[in-house]
Amino acid sequence: WFFDLQWEEVSIMDEKNIPIRTYQVCNVLEPNQNNWLRTDWIHRSGAQRVYVEVKFTLRDCNSLPGVTGTCKETFNLYYHESNEDRESYIKESSFIKVDTVAADESFTQVDVGDRIMKLNTEVRDVKVTTRKGFYLAFQDVGACIALVSVRVFYKTCPLTIRNLATFPDTVTGADTSSLVEVRGSCVNQSEEKEEPKMYCGADGEWLVPIGGCLCSPGYEDKGGVCKACSVGFYKAKSSDTGCSKCPPHSHSLRDGATVCDCHSGYFHADSDPPSMACTQPPSAPQQLISVVNETSVVLEWAPPRRLGGRSDTSYSLECLICQAGSHNRGAGKALPRNHSTPHMPPFQSYPIVSQLSLSISLSFPAPSPVSFIQATDVTRHSLSLSWQQPDRPNGVILEYEVKFYEKDQKERSYRIMRTFSRSVDVTGLNPLTVYVFHARARTAAGYGEFSGPFEFSTNSDPFPLIGDGVNSAFLLLSVSGVGILLLISAAVFIISRRRNKYSKTKQDSEEEKHLNPGVKIYVDPFTYEDPDQAIHEFAKEIDVSSIHIERVIGMGEFGEVCSGRLRVQGKREIYVAIKSLKAGYSDKQRRDFLSEASIMGQFDHPNIIRLEGVVTRCKPLMIVTEYMENGSLDAFLRKHDGQFTVIQLVGMLRGIASGMKYLSDMSYVHRDLAARNILVNSNLVCKVSDFGLSRVLEDDPEAAYTTRIPIRWTAPEAITYRKFTTASDVWSYGIVMWEVVSYGERPYWDMNNQDVIKAIEEGYRLPAPMDCPVVLHQLMLDCWERERAERPTFSQILNMLDKLIRNPGTLSSTVLESGVGSEVCVSVIPEWLQSIGLERYRDTLAAAGYTSLDSLLTLTHQEMDRLGIITPTHQDILIASVQQEMLSQMQHIQHTMVPV
Ligand code: AMP
Numbered sequence: 001w002f003f004d005l006q007w008e009e010v011s012i013m014d015e016k017n018i019p020i021r022t023y024q025v026c027n028v029l030e031p032n033q034n035n036w037l038r039t040d041w042i043h044r045s046g047a048q049r050v051y052v053e054v055k056f057t058l059r060d061c062n063s064l065p066g067v068t069g070t071c072k073e074t075f076n077l078y079y080h081e082s083n084e085d086r087e088s089y090i091k092e093s094s095f096i097k098v099d100t101v102a103a104d105e106s107f108t109q110v111d112v113g114d115r116i117m118k119l120n121t122e123v124r125d126v127k128v129t130t131r132k133g134f135y136l137a138f139q140d141v142g143a144c145i146a147l148v149s150v151r152v153f154y155k156t157c158p159l160t161i162r163n164l165a166t167f168p169d170t171v172t173g174a175d176t177s178s179l180v181e182v183r184g185s186c187v188n189q190s191e192e193k194e195e196p197k198m199y200c201g202a203d204g205e206w207l208v209p210i211g212g213c214l215c216s217p218g219y220e221d222k223g224g225v226c227k228a229c230s231v232g233f234y235k236a237k238s239s240d241t242g243c244s245k246c247p248p249h250s251h252s253l254r255d256g257a258t259v260c261d262c263h264s265g266y267f268h269a270d271s272d273p274p275s276m277a278c279t280q281p282p283s284a285p286q287q288l289i290s291v292v293n294e295t296s297v298v299l300e301w302a303p304p305r306r307l308g309g310r311s312d313t314s315y316s317l318e319c320l321i322c323q324a325g326s327h328n329r330g331a332g333k334a335l336p337r338n339h340s341t342p343h344m345p346p347f348q349s350y351p352i353v354s355q356l357s358l359s360i361s362l363s364f365p366a367p368s369p370v371s372f373i374q375a376t377d378v379t380r381h382s383l384s385l386s387w388q389q390p391d392r393p394n395g396v397i398l399e400y401e402v403k404f405y406e407k408d409q410k411e412r413s414y415r416i417m418r419t420f421s422r423s424v425d426v427t428g429l430n431p432l433t434v435y436v437f438h439a440r441a442r443t444a445a446g447y448g449e450f451s452g453p454f455e456f457s458t459n460s461d462p463f464p465l466i467g468d469g470v471n472s473a474f475l476l477l478s479v480s481g482v483g484i485l486l487l488i489s490a491a492v493f494i495i496s497r498r499r500n501k502y503s504k505t506k507q508d509s510e511e512e513k514h515l516n517p518g519v520k521i522y523v524d525p526f527t528y529e530d531p532d533q534a535i536h537e538f539a540k541e542i543d544v545s546s547i548h549i550e551r552v553i554g555m556g557e558f559g560e561v562c563s564g565r566l567r568v569q570g571k572r573e574i575y576v577a578i579k580s581l582k583a584g585y586s587d588k589q590r591r592d593f594l595s596e597a598s599i600m601g602q603f604d605h606p607n608i609i610r611l612e613g614v615v616t617r618c619k620p621l622m623i624v625t626e627y628m629e630n631g632s633l634d635a636f637l638r639k640h641d642g643q644f645t646v647i648q649l650v651g652m653l654r655g656i657a658s659g660m661k662y663l664s665d666m667s668y669v670h671r672d673l674a675a676r677n678i679l680v681n682s683n684l685v686c687k688v689s690d691f692g693l694s695r696v697l698e699d700d701p702e703a704a705y706t707t708r709i710p711i712r713w714t715a716p717e718a719i720t721y722r723k724f725t726t727a728s729d730v731w732s733y734g735i736v737m738w739e740v741v742s743y744g745e746r747p748y749w750d751m752n753n754q755d756v757i758k759a760i761e762e763g764y765r766l767p768a769p770m771d772c773p774v775v776l777h778q779l780m781l782d783c784w785e786r787e788r789a790e791r792p793t794f795s796q797i798l799n800m801l802d803k804l805i806r807n808p809g810t811l812s813s814t815v816l817e818s819g820v821g822s823e824v825c826v827s828v829i830p831e832w833l834q835s836i837g838l839e840r841y842r843d844t845l846a847a848a849g850y851t852s853l854d855s856l857l858t859l860t861h862q863e864m865d866r867l868g869i870i871t872p873t874h875q876d877i878l879i880a881s882v883q884q885e886m887l888s889q890m891q892h893i894q895h896t897m898v899p900v
Helices: 469-499 503-515 531-538 587-600 633-639 646-665 693-699 701-708 716-721 726-741 753-761 774-783 794-806 820-824 829-835 839-847 861-867 872-897
Strands: 008-013 019-026 035-038 049-058 074-082 096-102 108-112 115-127 133-140 144-153 160-162 165-167 180-183 190-200 206-215 219-222 225-228 286-292 297-302 373-378 383-387 399-406 415-419 423-426 434-443 454-457 547-555 560-566 574-580 611-615 622-626 678-680 686-688
Touching: 008 144, 019 035, 049 074, 049 096, 049 133, 096 115, 133 144, 160 206, 165 190, 165 206, 206 219, 373 454, 383 434, 399 423, 415 423, 531 587, 547 574, 587 611, 587 622, 633 678, 633 726, 646 686, 646 726, 646 794, 716 726, 716 753, 726 774, 726 794, 753 872, 774 794, 829 839, 839 861, 861 872
Parallel strands: none
Antiparallel strands: 008 019, 019 144, 035 133, 049 115, 049 144, 074 096, 074 133, 108 115, 160 165, 180 190, 190 206, 219 225, 286 297, 373 383, 383 423, 399 415, 399 434, 434 454, 547 560, 560 574, 574 622, 611 622, 678 686
């Protein structure tokens, strides 16, 4: 330390009564102070940004008796970069100012001689990149200071292992926003999968791990270290999976096995994967039969009795000439009898084959075909057949074979019967069915050819269904019965349609459910004791090597959301979004994070974000979903304000309604339906996403109530007594409609939550956004019915939107341009004001010339301020109620004109 004459080195006691040295200065009575104290040279040791923590006491000028305006309560911190470690004199002007330091409120008390003083701690940081080291200096300009300690340090991202790569202790960058890119090196017994990289952030935290290593064959990942597979286990490839148990009939006798050896008597074919069980040779094929004519042989056989544990049986045929002179001039043709046996490549390795040989003499021909078959007896279920011996038997006939099938079926499926005689009883046939028969004979030379087809029909059922009087009468009755039933249903349909404009579709959907009792129901993943079981039931595990992260696209609750590509073997590469769970998570956070995937994985619908899979076997955990190019709907609409046609907007709403109908059919209640939770792809298809909130609300009842409920989107019964149902999702859907039509405007603008709750309670509803078709606003108002049973179902909403899309004309009447109001709205102002509880403004409005409801449509907030209607809720209620009243009157008229 170097100090000028004004600074003094003094001993005092610290808070634990241990003596410490301080530097003090206290020239508060004299003007123009400029007293310097500087440190020795400090080596920067590779640091680029250093932090200076100063502990000091500073006396409050008011506490010093008799001081004048010369007293100061701050000092200045300077630095000077230098390669010289022993500069004895440094000019003041060579120092660069870091900051002016003042005492703050966070004092602790220190006993300074006879007084109690307050100890301040201040930290400043400064970039030091140009020289080997630096000096710090403290400039006093007339304060009463005791400098107790100065600690100089820099930050590093500590040595760490991520994705099996080691990242060294790394000094942070020079700027508070700089990221230092660091390459990791693979841990022992591992291999690089993709260059491991991470960024060291300015505050010493590692960020965005990319790439990583995989344990080598014979090794598996045990908490960031590659451990050898134990005896009885193996791992064939470098991958992120663990060691596997040796497959059946095999073993490994040492640690670190990359394959298992087969038990004796068992074998692996060259092409068998290491995970396949070792197998035994099959037994020989059975019932080898030959059909011989002078120059060729047809062989048929049945599969072996024992396949030895394999399913890839193939047959190989070798033709040997046994006697000189009896030449085999034609090629042997082999046909396995069981044609469905897979035709695998011929056997390659000796141990998995069996053999069967047959000697055939080609010296005499097989019998000629059977020339005639006749039916001797026919019933409903059987046929008795007989035939003559072939004209040329060419030897002793050993057996006849009869092949038959239903004529309609052709030869797709046939049956075979064998007999030693020239007749057979064929039973088990269908009544009134035509069958086709072929017969052939066998001698020692093999089978002869089949005869041509002979067709016979079985008898019909004894009691035909239609035809006699009783049955026709029954039929007539049934027909008229159906007619009456139809009439009754039509009547019921018409009546119920009159009662409720939504009841038709409601009935439809109930009927649908009734007819379809196997509707899939959503399973809450939290009902599983083991969250990993749920995730593996509903989500596919993705090998992290098939994911390529490209860039960060957003921030989710649990960490960054990135975009990238996913290539799964055998499928084309697709763009995906990847949410990852940032390091240092708790068990609960892991469970909550994965629960979203367990929920999403149960859905399969074009308007629900599709889960591609999860990565749970290595860190960080990831959820991979389809990529939605246009991001979230609210931001997307704000960016394209006013650029879509009404039909395009309704198309988006239709998509969301269709997704929500699917969710409600599965009995899933979303609870956080809002435009920000809808994602949009490049074709403007909207998909429902964000399946996180339902859980959060249940976990923490108190906190949830005040902080987590998205008030503006939530139905009143869900806010007040947490009645979350599909009907409360419908309310939120109405808000989403409003957000969409207003291109991402914030619902209830900047009203605060309490006012929103109050206004809704008092009957206020959001007015139609600019250019909003009347029918759409009416649909919104229906979604915001106070009684949840009165709100439409998603199926009804969907039907309604479909109708609108089919008849775009119904969308052309917007709220303000509609002229219907003036015809119907006569001066009903006093009664109407009374009905909304605001009759107090009757005279004010009348005096200002507002005598009819439609004249009130032009009422603005400014105008009301001017008239003295200043309570914001009253202003809101007035505007909304006028619109609502007008709309319901217009709707009334529309009902009589347009079938909505
Ligand atoms: P979340 O945690 O789901 O709210 O996601 C945070 C942000 O990341 C969203 O607001 C989107 O901007 C973006 N995002 C999430 N998922 C996707 C996706 N599948 N496609 C495109 N962007 C997404």
